[in-house]
Amino acid sequence: MMHSYKTALALGAILLGSAGLVACGGGNGTANGGNSNPTPTPTPVAFSPLEINIAHINDHHSQLESFAAQTLKLDGIDTQVDLGGFARVTSAFKEAAGKKNLLKLHAGDALTGTLYYTFFKGKADAQLMNTVCFDAFALGNHEFDDGDTVLKGFINELQAGSCKTPVLSANIEPAAGTPLLPAAGQALFKPYTIKTYEGIKVGIIGLTISGKTVNSSRPLDSTRFLDEAASAQRYIDELKGQGIRHIVLLTHQGYENDKALAAKLTDVDVIIGGDSHSLLGDFSALGVASSGTYPSMVKNKDGQTVCIGQAGEYAKAFGLMNVKFNPQGAIEQCQGQASLLVGGTFKRKDANGQFVAMSATDQATLTSKLASVPAVKVIAPDSAAATLLSGYTSKVNEEKAKQIGSTTDALCLVRVPGESTNRSAGVTGCESANTLARGSDIAQIVAEAFLDASKRSQIALQNAGGVRVPVAAGTLTMNTAFTILPFTNVLVEMNLKGSEIVQALEDSVANHLDNKQSDGSQPYAAGLRWDLDMSKPAGSRFSNVQVRDRKTGIWSPIEANREYILVTNDFIAAGKDGYTALGKAYAEGRYINTYLLYTQSFADYVQKKATVTRPLRSEYSHQKVTTKAGVLLP
Template sequence: MLRIFTAIVCTLMIVAGTVTPHGTAATPDKLSRNHQPFELNIMHFNDTHSHLDNVAKRVTAVKEFRKKKPDALLLDAGDVFSGTLYFNEFHGKADLEFMNLMRFDAMTFGNHDFDLGSTPNGHQALVEFIKGATFPFVSSNVDFSKDEKFAGLFTEKISAHPRNGHIYAGIVKNVKGERIGIFGLTTAETKVISSPGKITFSNYIEEAKRMVAEFQKRGINKIIALSHLGFDDNPAVDNDLELAKAVEGIDIIVGGHSHTALAKPVLIHEKAEPTVIVQAGQYGEYMGTLNVTFDENGVIVKQDGKLIPIAKQAADPEAAKLLKKYSDKISKVRNTPLGATAEEFLDNPRTLGDHSKPSVRKNETPLGNVITDGMLAKAKQYSPDVIMALHNGGGIRAPINKGEITVGEVIEALPFGFTLATMKITGAELKQAFERSLESYPREDSGFLHVSGAKVKFDSSKPAGKRVISIQYFDGEKYVPIQDDKTYTVATNTFTAKGGDGFDVFRKIYKEGRITDLGLSDWEILAEHLKKLGKVHPKVEGRIVDVAD
């Protein structure tokens, strides 16, 4: 039975207009106190990653829920960008048209929303996405000020009257006469797992405490954190569980990043008042719903929610017609036969919060093997000394179905446009890289390295940083141990080679000029390799083995 928490009633003063989260003086007005319970309804999505094939059904789900709860908020917890041909072709414009159609109330930014930062145009597509939105964005721990492209779009203020197409630290929504505070948080890992460029990130707990205090100064006691931190992601960096435990006053966390499908809301009650956490999986496969009841002091006394399967919805006719103008443009690429056949389904598994399950971000997979095999074969054409190829699990985004393989499937498996690079690296440095790769196990980690041309043994029972037991590479006849003091040539993608996903050892090598970018697209390398194979049936071969298992 849900425990009912009693809050200490404080005298809170209403502040009119806009204030900064650094403590602008307030003018007393009147007490903000409800005299009867208040029900708030929320619809939420996260990590849609430009998966638009089901978007017309998402529109239906939103419309049907609004018929029952016309005052429900519609929120997005980030990572709209990157992952499919829709994004490769339209750079968020297609996604935005449907978000505007669904009438979102607010969105925060995910790490992948900054993926284009290292491209020649930088974050121009993101800027255009923001400007075109018919809703505001919330982002309290992200500093856009050093990137001139965002000039005039971002303010560190809380606004009770936010403008569409602008970014605020927080906003105030009026729902049935009650004021709701909403602020946004983005994982600090963005700086190493994406390409934010000049954009920087501050401590999520400090910013959350500051935002709660500022809302409370306004007399607002119903507060939502729109979070792209991950439900139970790396606690040493940030996640929603740690946020709920550390910050008093957050009533609801609408989450994203970890792709966790929380069938029911999770209640955290380690503080005086409870915090409810929700997250809706990935790719728009579910619409999350939440209904909460606040007592007269703004304390949640009742909550329930569920995930609505989108596949079971009928397609909204208006949205289906709108989708066709985008889907027709990409269908030719998506359906072009590659000239190869997958003998088995090449899965791209994720744990979705269950760390006992296999994942592309912690286990060797057949798809990861065939990707790195193609990289190694191509790299050897340019440098015969290359001994192995590495690819980060976070860069592998979609499976390849059994049967005839299409060009679209290959692009969606490797959608980020990384190029192939070779690097000169010592055996000791290579060991450091694999220690980084395996430090989170059995948790998922986007920096988990798939490998070709080598075998790695590790012991997950050992502390992080001391897990690698052995690394061997194939010398043409047999597998031989890596020597710490010897220099080798290995291949990887440019994102990882430049230090992405927290590979500080690679970043050092890059700065020292020991990396050569071959300028060859990763998906084109995979396509070429698959065509050469013809019949594709890679297996798990014991390339990465945990001796503790």
């Protein structure tokens, strides 16, 4: 049986060198290696203690600008701030540069989400990332949204400057002669990279969520996505064979998957993750929910501590983890913080309930108080990064500035009703959106827009993950539309029986509850509503499914054998995100491609309405919702 490398080290330690690694000695067996000989005893090895600091972000999704007018509870009072922005991220990394043995990581999904990606296909992102000069970047699923060729351009741009950031994924194998592997031995990314601190090597292995990338993005069919755990262990063992004792996994597969993965692997020390957009840490004083502690502490297969970190989304937060290893190679201490990055200009409500700028004296006092609140970091944008960004900003401002309408209500973003993370945190009016049965306001509005665009359809369907951001009350612009719906999907109209539509709903929820794929598959619809009980077995979760008559507005039970016309985006129509029933109908040719760009359809709907409001509660697709734990949501 193979013993854990670090467990073996702990059996006995003799200091052989202050920093260098010493190979284990051979045994006393005979030349022919007969089985009767006793197993050679490895020479005990000891190392100097090591301390590293890991600075990290994840899932910035082309969100290079900051978020204005975000509400946080600062010093106990609702306060509007300027939140995030990549230039602030750059400042945070530069501020951390004095930390001992700094490792700078990005856990994937740099791409897709704003006009900076729509227009520049990763060039702007890569150049802003190079102002940080990451030590490693893990490929995320959204790096494949426009296929391997666009990803190649992004990687080339990321490595065009002096940084030469290593791009990692241990479980992706492109075919030779394709964009990511133009020729043998010339892959644009690699499974791992190695950093050396105080003469001691640290291995960083990249992982990309497999099923979700294949089902939810557009990699080439020839690009293989392998099992995450098997791939991780393969390269952990390879690094161990090189005498490397410290292993950091840089993953893009989600917080819960990271915790589960740790228990399957030997010799992993730290996991820095992305994909689930999980903000880890205690942000309750700021009025912001989180998904777990920072760092989260679990055990690996050896029974040794693994420290897990993740830092939210959209360049809003910055994670910094301090890890100390003992002379036997195990973690002795792990601590740190993810911090929300905010500007130094604050607004609070006046006597009329309007947010107005605080006085200079009050702002200075508040800034001083916040210096002792680790969950928030007041920081100015890096000037060089801001200047670089401004060159791109000027090119998109004209399009972004085009007003298409307004909304009187905050349109909150939720994937699965009852989820632990409030994806709309900081948007006034969305403080408890994730706890309500109705779910996502903005996904509901998007579905209504699609139904309006399709003159033939009775029903519109949209997957939750395709709708990217919440919307604050106020003006809606073209930038709003492209940020909500940043992909290049078109609308297709499908001919489906009522039974197939219900099966598609069941498929979509089973995709994340049972198949452990993306919860972005959660369905939202216009002209269709239901009761959902996620505590029931697959195939029996949806009940009281009703269809709204497009002319009369009257709701009636869906008929299993009646044919309906359903409009949706071409992505889930083709069966992606687990919509198996839709994929079958699509493969049979039971659809018409309208060639309507879904983003433009949303913009047209807003322009037509002029003012958008939340639908009546009776019009929401989610009527009654019971969580997986059996809790009936309000």
